[in-house]
Amino acid sequence: xxxxxxGEASPEHGTPFxxxxxxxxxxxxxxxxxLGERDAFEAIVLRYGPEMLRYAQNMLSxxxxxxxxxxxxxxAAWKGLDxxxxxxxxxxxxxxxxxxxxxxxxxxxxxxxxxxxxFDTAPxxxxxxxxxxxxxENFLSELDLALAELPYRQRAAWLLRxxxxxxxxxxxxxxxxxxxxVRGHLVRARATLSERMAAWR
Numbered sequence: 404x405x406x407x408x409x410g411e412a413s414p415e416h417g418t419p420f421x422x423x424x425x426x427x428x429x430x431x432x433x434x435x436x437x438l439g440e441r442d443a444f445e446a447i448v449l450r451y452g453p454e455m456l457r458y459a460q461n462m463l464s465x466x467x468x469x470x471x472x473x474x475x476x477x478x479a480a481w482k483g484l485d486x487x488x489x490x491x492x493x494x495x496x497x498x499x500x501x502x503x504x505x506x507x508x509x510x511x512x513x514x515x516x517x518x519x520x521x522f523d524t525a526p527x528x529x530x531x532x533x534x535x536x537x538x539x540e541n542f543l544s545e546l547d548l549a550l551a552e553l554p555y556r557q558r559a560a561w562l563l564r565x566x567x568x569x570x571x572x573x574x575x576x577x578x579x580x581x582x583x584x585v586r587g588h589l590v591r592a593r594a595t596l597s598e599r600m601a602a603w604r
Contacts (some may be wrong), residue, residue, distance in 0.1 A: 429493040437484045444484075448477055451494055455501045456568060462505045463552070463564055468512075472504035479504070495573045501575045502559070510557070542600075549599040557592035560585050 424432060424446035432450075455476065459469035480487075480500050482504055522533035550558055560577055563569045564585075571582040572590075578585070 430489070432486060433484070433493055436481075437487075443480055447480075447493070447497075451497050452477070457498060458498065458562060458567065459501055459505055461550075461566075462555075462559060463508060468508055472508050473501055476501035476504045476604070491573065491576050495569070495576050498563070498567075498569075498573075499577045546596070546600060549596050552599075553595060554593055556580070557588045560588040561592040561596075564589055 416584075422436070425445050427435075427446065428448075429450075432447050436447065452473065456469055459472050460466060463469050463472070468591045476497065476567045477500075480497055482545045487493070491499075499599070550561070553561065556578060560574055563574045563577060569577070574585045575582045580588075
């Protein structure tokens with residue numbers, strides 16, 4: 404990423420990085436970042452970077468490319484701080500940035516099917532039953548393949564809704580489509596996944 408880790412000393416203040424920003428509101432962070440406070444922006448990166456990276460990984464199926472577009476998104480956000488007017492949440496604005504970078508990356512190359520399960524950061528509960536464990540792994544693998552086959556916007560809308568818990572309005576802002584279009588993509592994505600996963604009901 405473009406910033407240092409938590410606990411590093413701030414050259415301007417000589418205090419551990421981010422102590423005064425850890426519990427700050429998004430609005431306080433963006434206001435401080437607009438004034439040139441790098442620690443505030445680093446706190447934003449720590450707060451939203453992991454889920455933005457996960458989204459990019461699931462859309463690109465390439466960890467290296469995902470890290471690149473996430474970093475590029477934060478660079479664009481840092482340079483464009485003055486363009487953030489609060490019309491959407493800070494999280495939605497940042498996801499819009501990374502979504503645009505994902506689209507740019509996809510235009511530059513052919514996208515391979517996803518290799519990593521979408522919920523790698525939230526694994527299924529552990530079980531001592533070998534049969535249950537195998538069934539869970541098979542289910543996740545099959546769902547991963549089904550997601551990889553969805554059209555781009557259906558997959559993006561499903562991930563943003565089901566994984567990141569965003570509203571139709573927020574997803575529309577990120578994908579540059581109307582909330583009604585988001586609903587349509589979600590309906591089609593869910594129908595496809597339901598049909599594909601029928602054997603697991």
